[in-house]
Amino acid sequence: MRNGLLLLALPLMIACASLPRLEPYGSEEGNDCGRKCFAPFLCGRWRLVHSINGTLPGGLRATMIGVTVADSETGRLRCSLMSIEGLVLLDAEYDGKLTIHRGIGPLGSPGMVLGMLRDIRLMLFRPKGGAVAAGVLENGRNACRYTTPEGTVDVVITGDGGFEVRSYDSCSRLSRTLRLAGVNREGIPAAIELDARGMFGYSLQLDLIEASPVR
Amino acid sequence: MKVFISIVIKAISMLLLALSLVSWGDSWDQIKKTAKDITSVEAVFVQTKHMEILSKPLVSKGTLTFHAPDSLRWEYTSPVRSVLLMHGGTVTRYVKRGDAVIKDSSARLQSMRVVIQELTMWMKGNFDANPSFKPELKKGGIIQLTPREKSMADIIRRIELRLSSTPGVIRSVVIYESQKSYTMLEFRNVRLNRPVPDSIFRNM
Numbered sequence: 001m002r003n004g005l006l007l008l009a010l011p012l013m014i015a016c017a018s019l020p021r022l023e024p025y026g027s028e029e030g031n032d033c034g035r036k037c038f039a040p041f042l043c044g045r046w047r048l049v050h051s052i053n054g055t056l057p058g059g060l061r062a063t064m065i066g067v068t069v070a071d072s073e074t075g076r077l078r079c080s081l082m083s084i085e086g087l088v089l090l091d092a093e094y095d096g097k098l099t100i101h102r103g104i105g106p107l108g109s110p111g112m113v114l115g116m117l118r119d120i121r122l123m124l125f126r127p128k129g130g131a132v133a134a135g136v137l138e139n140g141r142n143a144c145r146y147t148t149p150e151g152t153v154d155v156v157i158t159g160d161g162g163f164e165v166r167s168y169d170s171c172s173r174l175s176r177t178l179r180l181a182g183v184n185r186e187g188i189p190a191a192i193e194l195d196a197r198g199m200f201g202y203s204l205q206l207d208l209i210e211a212s213p214v215r
Numbered sequence: 216m217k218v219f220i221s222i223v224i225k226a227i228s229m230l231l232l233a234l235s236l237v238s239w240g241d242s243w244d245q246i247k248k249t250a251k252d253i254t255s256v257e258a259v260f261v262q263t264k265h266m267e268i269l270s271k272p273l274v275s276k277g278t279l280t281f282h283a284p285d286s287l288r289w290e291y292t293s294p295v296r297s298v299l300l301m302h303g304g305t306v307t308r309y310v311k312r313g314d315a316v317i318k319d320s321s322a323r324l325q326s327m328r329v330v331i332q333e334l335t336m337w338m339k340g341n342f343d344a345n346p347s348f349k350p351e352l353k354k355g356g357i358i359q360l361t362p363r364e365k366s367m368a369d370i371i372r373r374i375e376l377r378l379s380s381t382p383g384v385i386r387s388v389v390i391y392e393s394q395k396s397y398t399m400l401e402f403r404n405v406r407l408n409r410p411v412p413d414s415i416f417r418n419m
């Protein structure tokens with residue numbers, strides 16, 4: 001019986017979805033929207049310190065401190081995750097290839113760390129390539145759509161000075177939603193919320209402690 | 216010149232006084248004997264995290280309250296407001312985010328338990344209680360704890376404690392994770408043996 005249900009559910013699980021409709025602008029409005037869509041992303045090389053509150057699969061909640069050095073030009077990232085007491089659980093670097101300098105427990109797994117770095121890139125860096133479309137979503141919000149190697153990313157201007165970044169996989173299924181609030185002139189949000197969907201879904205809330213440019 | 220000499224004499228006499236008081240940390244027996252008389256410790260602490268990735272140390276501040284035998288309240292006031300409570304064998308951490316109070320699960324992490332349990336042991340003068348670490352008492356009231364096994368050394372390379380001139384008081388703790396990454400805890404305004412209500416170890 002269970003196998004039968006699973007077989008019935010299988011097509012639903014693997015079926016591709018469709019992206020939300022985006023009504024394109026004329027070229028002038030599109031350019032203006034495109035510029036605004038750049039706003040919530042880093043420009044240059046920065047060191048960021050965040051408090052990170054995570055709700056993990058199974059409902060466990062953990063608060064950590066994250067330090068990231070990110071370079072928007074090269075895409076290079078170095079990140080460190082530590083407990084509030086200062087115990088470093090992860091120190092990893094990505095510069096085309098992953099180097100884990102220190103990884104305790106599950107954070108020693110390259111697969112898990114690469115997943116984390118993907119989330120960090122989504123939070124900090126403008127999606128690769130230019131916007132393929134800019135327009136209005138069905139809910140009336142302005143948005144830019146990017147095609148990335150992993151799928152599609154929509155950057156939505158939420159109207160309250162905030163942004164929403166929606167990442168869809170290659171099958172147009174929503175995999176990540178980011179809410180960015182209090183974005184300053186350097187493209188650094190004061191608060192970030194991430195919801196990761198899927199079988200092992202989780203959510204993260206990041207609050208900026210300090211940001212400093214790296215010379 | 217007279218003023219200068221007077222300052223030097225004063226400085227030397229103060230140093231001698233401090234050195235004479237450090238004698239409580241000359242032997243394990245002396246340390247345990249002194250710590251036995253301690254029923255409670257209250258202190259303010261400053262934690263500085265040094266790492267290669269940081270251009271300047273990350274400073275956290277908070278307060279500590281310990282009551283013998285093993286109740287602990289470890290509270291951070293900045294940059295992340297959180298309280299770790301240890302009482303009756305249970306460890307709980309709460310984190311404040313805005314007005315919300317969140318019960319946190321990270322205190323359950325194996326590596327965190329090591330740090331928390333060590334803290335309560337040290338408050339009782341038990342520096343040799345944890346079989347994972349080899350304690351060494353050095354001159355000047357310095358205690359060095361070195362992991363006996365590689366699995367622990369991969370997490371913590373060594374711990375260095377400096378005893379205060381005040382009997383029973385730890386001045387600072389440095390936890391070395393690697394050559395470039397370490398955490399320093401400095402304790403200030405330490406008050407000993409004042410009555411502490413049980414409730415502060417149970418509630419936020």
